[in-house]
Amino acid sequence: MKLSESEENYIKSIYNLQEKTEKVNTNSLANFLNTSPASITDMLKKLKIKKLLEYKKYYGFRLNEAGNNEALKIIRRHRLWEYFLVTKLGMEWEKVHDIAEELEHVSSPDLINKLDIYLGKPKIDPHGDPIPDEKGKIIELKQKALKNWPLKRNAIVSSVSNQTPEMMEMLNHYGIAIGSQIKILKAFEFDGSLQIKIARNPDCIISGQAAKNIFVYDN
Amino acid sequence: MKLSESEENYIKSIYNLQEKTEKVNTNSLANFLNTSPASITDMLKKLKIKKLLEYKKYYGFRLNEAGNNEALKIIRRHRLWEYFLVTKLGMEWEKVHDIAEELEHVSSPDLINKLDIYLGKPKIDPHGDPIPDEKGKIIELKQKALKNWPLKRNAIVSSVSNQTPEMMEMLNHYGIAIGSQIKILKAFEFDGSLQIKIARNPDCIISGQAAKNIFVYDN
DNA sequence: AAATAAATTTAGACAAATCTAAAAAATAAT
DNA sequence: ATTATTTTTTAGATTTGTCTAAATTTATTT
Ligand SMILES: [Mn+2]
Ligand SMILES: [Mn+2]
Ligand SMILES: [Mn+2]
Ligand SMILES: [Mn+2]
Numbered sequence: 001m002k003l004s005e006s007e008e009n010y011i012k013s014i015y016n017l018q019e020k021t022e023k024v025n026t027n028s029l030a031n032f033l034n035t036s037p038a039s040i041t042d043m044l045k046k047l048k049i050k051k052l053l054e055y056k057k058y059y060g061f062r063l064n065e066a067g068n069n070e071a072l073k074i075i076r077r078h079r080l081w082e083y084f085l086v087t088k089l090g091m092e093w094e095k096v097h098d099i100a101e102e103l104e105h106v107s108s109p110d111l112i113n114k115l116d117i118y119l120g121k122p123k124i125d126p127h128g129d130p131i132p133d134e135k136g137k138i139i140e141l142k143q144k145a146l147k148n149w150p151l152k153r154n155a156i157v158s159s160v161s162n163q164t165p166e167m168m169e170m171l172n173h174y175g176i177a178i179g180s181q182i183k184i185l186k187a188f189e190f191d192g193s194l195q196i197k198i199a200r201n202p203d204c205i206i207s208g209q210a211a212k213n214i215f216v217y218d219n
Numbered sequence: 220m221k222l223s224e225s226e227e228n229y230i231k232s233i234y235n236l237q238e239k240t241e242k243v244n245t246n247s248l249a250n251f252l253n254t255s256p257a258s259i260t261d262m263l264k265k266l267k268i269k270k271l272l273e274y275k276k277y278y279g280f281r282l283n284e285a286g287n288n289e290a291l292k293i294i295r296r297h298r299l300w301e302y303f304l305v306t307k308l309g310m311e312w313e314k315v316h317d318i319a320e321e322l323e324h325v326s327s328p329d330l331i332n333k334l335d336i337y338l339g340k341p342k343i344d345p346h347g348d349p350i351p352d353e354k355g356k357i358i359e360l361k362q363k364a365l366k367n368w369p370l371k372r373n374a375i376v377s378s379v380s381n382q383t384p385e386m387m388e389m390l391n392h393y394g395i396a397i398g399s400q401i402k403i404l405k406a407f408e409f410d411g412s413l414q415i416k417i418a419r420n421p422d423c424i425i426s427g428q429a430a431k432n433i434f435v436y437d438n
Numbered sequence: 439a440a441a442t443a444a445a446t447t448t449a450g451a452c453a454a455a456t457c458t459a460a461a462a463a464a465t466a467a468t
Numbered sequence: 469a470t471t472a473t474t475t476t477t478t479a480g481a482t483t484t485g486t487c488t489a490a491a492t493t494t495a496t497t498t
Contacts, residue, residue, distance in 0.1 A: 006455065026476055039456055041477055046454090058463060058476060089333040099327050106321040114308040225485060245446055258486055260447055265484090277446060277493060440498085447492070454484085461478070468471075 001050070001070060005105045008074050009033065010043050011052065012104075014063055015071035023060030072136035078104035079125035079132075080115050086126040087119070093126035093178070094168035128159020128178045128215060142218070146184070147192060147211035155182050155216035162213040170210065175201055182216060220269070220289060224324045227293050228252065229262050230271065231323075233282055234290035242279030291355035297323035298344035298351075299334055305345040306338065312345035312397070313387035347378020347397045347434060361437070365403070366411060366430035374401050374435035381432040389429065394420055401435060 013032050017024045030037040047053040052067035081103040085096040123139050125131055130138040143158040157180040186195040192208020232251050236243045249256045266272040271286035300322040304315040342358050344350055349357040362377045376399040405414040411427020
């Protein structure tokens, strides 16, 4: 299936949004992509004609099997490039997303499989997100949001679901990165904020908001 | 200067064509880009408005200083990616052009400079063409077309100006690659064909056509 | 110097991707 | 059950890049 850059961006965004909600709605996708709701409706029609989408007017939408497969291919390219930019070119993980957003649209399968081999078939991208393999398979992570992690149990930071520059700035400030050792010392019921210890740094407090977006796994 | 993918392709093509002729004409660019002459005229107007082109209606055109600088940036990206694809991903040099044709449009300067450093600031791409540096400077090659090379003088194949799949197929057949040792044993005036010796292979004959497109330099 | 041929540009159309403003449908509030 | 609000879709434009066919300009022949 030959897709335009725009179609690919829409598909990938729908994939991301449908992870969190059953049906994706027009406004949230418009908001996510910074376009007007009218543009979304236009594109939904195209994607439905291409049989990539389940879409009933006014009642939300969702990628079908074929759509999901396309999304996984794009995500694979995106995350492999991010991995390349960080591990080979030495770019910072906060800065690679926008470049990968462009590189992901170069769609030669030969290129991507050779890149994959060259990188050593990595399973996780620099933000802790899983990289689909050539068949679209993603590894199952036994990670949890930090806010659901038990008190005083060691954890490793595995990913961050909110990858805005603002989030990255804050994580840098705290010295939190993928792979950091982390432990919750105290949880405040009032606002969900957490007193945590990161590696050998002094204790600090992070907001409930942040705690929802930081994912960790055992030891 | 922010340029569309299409504008970039036109600029790069004009740059290539103006190497060979004083003024570039509409039809040759249309032919080169596989578009209609009318499309060329449309784009020329845009590039003139953007002050990248010297263009007098009906009398041909040429990039100006600004246009040449843009072209060199695009060519730098294209050739660095080709170099990457061959030296890092192990792709064959006949196959990298089309992929680089897409990658060249990802225009983050930070990306390209880091890629350049990562590759060791190469000066020549896999087809023997020079790679512009960050300032747009290209090394001067003292190479000549094989058809102009003296008889029985050793030479190294440095580049191939015609990079069609057909040409590549033929070069592979003869065992000619960038870096090959080559010597002309006899030149046939009638059709410009050459009897040559490549490395330690048996003698062979190549056409005048081929001899125009293979470039070599001293030992 | 006309007439003919070739090259180039213009005119007008179309597809893709976007927008704003208005209409329609679904949802929530009285 | 109406009314009001929110969400979504449609209608109609716009921009970019392309096309074909016709008109114009330049170059080449007689
Ligand atoms: Mn993208
Ligand atoms: Mn990522
Ligand atoms: Mn290109
Ligand atoms: Mn090349």
